[in-house]
Amino acid sequence: MTATRTADREAARRSVQGLSLGDAFGERWFPLFREPARAAREIRDRVVPTEAEWHWTDDTAMALAVLRVLVEHGTIEQDRLAACFALTYDADQARGYGHGMHMLLPPLLTAPGDWRTLAPTLFEGGSLGNGAAMRVAPLGAWFSADLDLVVEQARLSAEVTHAHPEGIAGAVAVAVAAALSVRGGLGLAEVAARTPAGAVHDGLLKAADVPLDTAPWRAADLLGNGQRIRADDTVPFAVWTAVRHADDLVAALWATAEGLGDVDTTCAITGGIVGAATGVEGVPAAWLRRRESPGASWA
Ligand SMILES: [Mg+2]
Numbered sequence: 001m002t003a004t005r006t007a008d009r010e011a012a013r014r015s016v017q018g019l020s021l022g023d024a025f026g027e028r029w030f031p032l033f034r035e036p037a038r039a040a041r042e043i044r045d046r047v048v049p050t051e052a053e054w055h056w057t058d059d060t061a062m063a064l065a066v067l068r069v070l071v072e073h074g075t076i077e078q079d080r081l082a083a084c085f086a087l088t089y090d091a092d093q094a095r096g097y098g099h100g101m102h103m104l105l106p107p108l109l110t111a112p113g114d115w116r117t118l119a120p121t122l123f124e125g126g127s128l129g130n131g132a133a134m135r136v137a138p139l140g141a142w143f144s145a146d147l148d149l150v151v152e153q154a155r156l157s158a159e160v161t162h163a164h165p166e167g168i169a170g171a172v173a174v175a176v177a178a179a180l181s182v183r184g185g186l187g188l189a190e191v192a193a194r195t196p197a198g199a200v201h202d203g204l205l206k207a208a209d210v211p212l213d214t215a216p217w218r219a220a221d222l223l224g225n226g227q228r229i230r231a232d233d234t235v236p237f238a239v240w241t242a243v244r245h246a247d248d249l250v251a252a253l254w255a256t257a258e259g260l261g262d263v264d265t266t267c268a269i270t271g272g273i274v275g276a277a278t279g280v281e282g283v284p285a286a287w288l289r290r291r292e293s294p295g296a297s298w299a
Contacts, residue, residue: 012141014278014279015137015138015275016060016272017280018249018271018275018278019059019135019268019272020060020292020294022268022270022271023271025253025257025267025271026264026268027056028049029043029257029263030263036260039260040260043254043257043260044258053290053292054292056095058131058134059268061092062135063134063135063268063294064294064295065085066084069081069084070139076156078160079115080112082112083112086106089106090106090109098131104118104119104122119160119161119162123164125163126162126167127161128167128232129229130170130226130230130231132158132161132170132171132231133173133231134265134269136171136178137175137269137272137273138276139153139154139175140276141179141276144183147176147179147194150176150194151172151175151176154175155171157171166232167231169198169199169231170232171231172194173194173235174238176194177191178273178276181242181274184277187243188205188207188240189208191204199232203224204235206222207236212240216256223237226238226259227261234266234269238269238270239269239270241266242269247278248278249275249279249280252270253267253271256270
């Protein structure tokens with residue numbers, strides 16, 4: 001089938017490596033681990049976190065579930081994806097899942113097909129949060145040879161948990177960005193051109209007008225940093241930093257961290273996009289030793 005023929009597993013592998021590194025690195029800057037003034041200072045001074053273990057969170061857990069379905073089926077089978085999300089959640093609930101997923105995922109363990117009725121009732125009209133965007137970059141890398149397929153499969157992957165059009169648009173934008181990263185043509189206007197009309201799309205166009213020599217914390221002020229836990233408050237800034245450092249994963253993650261906010265998720269998004277092109281081979285050994293590996297379970 002077409003979906004199988006176009007699969008770029010190697011790009012997807014690179015992307016999930018970048019995504020999980022960003023997730024684990026970004027998590028280090030949360031107030032739980034560092035009070036905000038210290039986090040801002042250490043990010044500015046590029047002080048690498050010295051904790052022995054940087055654990056990844058729900059962003060990586062869900063990305064691995066998406067990849068598991070692609071490996072099994074070559075395409076997004078939505079009921080299977082719902083089951084994999086529920087299984088992943090059930091195996092380790094302490095990965096920092098948002099409120100909506102704590103409500104949605106347990107019932108899907110025994111009745112995966114119920115996502116069709118349950119997801120649209122989350123938050124009155126479906127979730128417009130970051131959950132579908134934060135996990136989707138490896139899917140964009142996987143289908144990068146066919147951008148129409150990227151858009152279609154990203155939408156299918158999002159709908160299982162995020163019924164709101166903005167939640168879906170966030171996923172489409174990040175998947176397209178990852179695909180363009182693999183193809184070597186990543187740009188904000190190019191991502192916006194494939195993103196459905198709405199707030200995420202408009203945020204991407206706004207980001208396209210923010211010069212790349214702008215300080216990242218200032219860009220986050222203009223574009224959002226995920227603090228509002230909405231896709232349109234998260235995706236434009238994370239794609240902007242990816243464009244700013246399209247060939248340097250470490251520089252991209254520092255720039256994204258400067259925005260603080262929902263920093264594990266913004267770094268997971270940026271890491272998945274840039275990593276799809278670069279992989280993690282150029283990342284310092286001190287980082288790779290500390291970060292929790294996403295494992296090879298999906299390969
Ligand atoms: Mg997280």
